[in-house]
Amino acid sequence: MKPELQVRMGCFHESDGWHSGVLSQLQISEALGETAESLSELLTCPFFKQLVRQEHKGRTPCFDLSSGMRANLAIAHALWRQARVSSEIAAQVVFRWPQIGVSVAAIIDFQHNQESPDPFRFFDEIADDALPMQVTDEYLDLVDERFLLWRRPEIEPVVTARNLYERSKRLSADPHDYVSRQEFLQQLAGLNRSVSYDRVWLGRVTGESFLSQPRENGKVHRLPSSVFEQATAAMSTLETNYRTKISINISLAARLMKRRALGLRVSIPGASQLR
Numbered sequence: 303m304k305p306e307l308q309v310r311m312g313c314f315h316e317s318d319g320w321h322s323g324v325l326s327q328l329q330i331s332e333a334l335g336e337t338a339e340s341l342s343e344l345l346t347c348p349f350f351k352q353l354v355r356q357e358h359k360g361r362t363p364c365f366d367l368s369s370g371m372r373a374n375l376a377i378a379h380a381l382w383r384q385a386r387v388s389s390e391i392a393a394q395v396v397f398r399w400p401q402i403g404v405s406v407a408a409i410i411d412f413q414h415n416q417e418s419p420d421p422f423r424f425f426d427e428i429a430d431d432a433l434p435m436q437v438t439d440e441y442l443d444l445v446d447e448r449f450l451l452w453r454r455p456e457i458e459p460v461v462t463a464r465n466l467y468e469r470s471k472r473l474s475a476d477p478h479d480y481v482s483r484q485e486f487l488q489q490l491a492g493l494n495r496s497v498s499y500d501r502v503w504l505g506r507v508t509g510e511s512f513l514s515q516p517r518e519n520g521k522v523h524r525l526p527s528s529v530f531e532q533a534t535a536a537m538s539t540l541e542t543n544y545r546t547k548i549s550i551n552i553s554l555a556a557r558l559m560k561r562r563a564l565g566l567r568v569s570i571p572g573a574s575q576l577r
Contacts, residue, residue, distance in 0.1 A: 320563045323367045324355070330365065333563035334379050344382055347393035350375070369411045373556040374403030377442070380555035385444045385548045387507060394512040395442075395450065399504055402440070402452055406556045408460050409438050414467050421467040422493070424557050425566060432554060432570045436494045437462050439553040442504075445544045450504040450512075455497045465489060 319325055325333075331341040344350065345363070353371065354363045367375065374396035381392040396403060412421060422438065423429055440454040455462075469486040473479060505514040561568050 344389040349393040349397040369407040370404035373407040376556040376559040377552045398514040444548045448507045452502040453499040
């Protein structure tokens with residue numbers, strides 16, 4: 303990262319812009335590792351343009367983003383850049399399924415009895431490697447370049463975060479508490495265990511549009527985790543038979559955006575070859 307970029311981001315952190323949610327186009331582009339010019343294709347989509355603050359229309363745009371919408375912006379950016387869908391389709395996905403960003407933000411902006419604790423230490427100075435974490439991370443899968451699937455751990459990530467936070471707090475209060483230390487170590491050891499996923503069928507890409515899966519009686523359509531769970535053939539093919547599948551770690555995308563926004567270092571192996 304260039305020194306002058308770190309300085310600008312440091313000012314961003316000091317002004318608490320991330321937590322206020324009021325971000326300029328330049329701040330957003332730096333947080334996503336883009337130039338303002340290249341990111342304008344995404345930010346000028348009608349869905350994102352409606353988030354421009356009224357007093358900033360006609361000037362350098364300033365966006366008013368909730369915690370969930372900040373995550374959704376990172377998710378749309380990842381869909382656009384990694385899955386190579388159009389910027390318009392990426393924006394349509396997150397605005398028709400805003401709960402995806404809310405779910406991801408519950409971990410990256412975790413709050414529990416403190417203003418802004420970070421139980422997984424995602425935003426420590428030294429935690430700069432772009433590594434996934436099984437028990438918290440959520441994914442979007444683009445199957446056969448048109449079907450979109452949302453995967454998230456069956457055990458609610460916020461429950462895992464709360465348990466880790468509580469055990470860490472007990473151990474800090476009494477470092478000699480053997481039981482608390484053992485429980486904390488067991489919790490840490492399980493953070494990268496294999497997990498089962500809850501799957502939500504979001505819809506499909508067709509042309510320049512995203513056709514969202516209709517919600518029946520307010521409920522989303524969930525895919526079974528195996529072909530033996532009374533699945534219809536149409537549903538099970540998404541899980542078992544496909545030609546191509548692009549899996550995007552949307553939790554990691556949101557974490558990297560926040561780290562850059564806070565002026566923290568980000569290390570992405572092979573990033574220079576991807577751009």
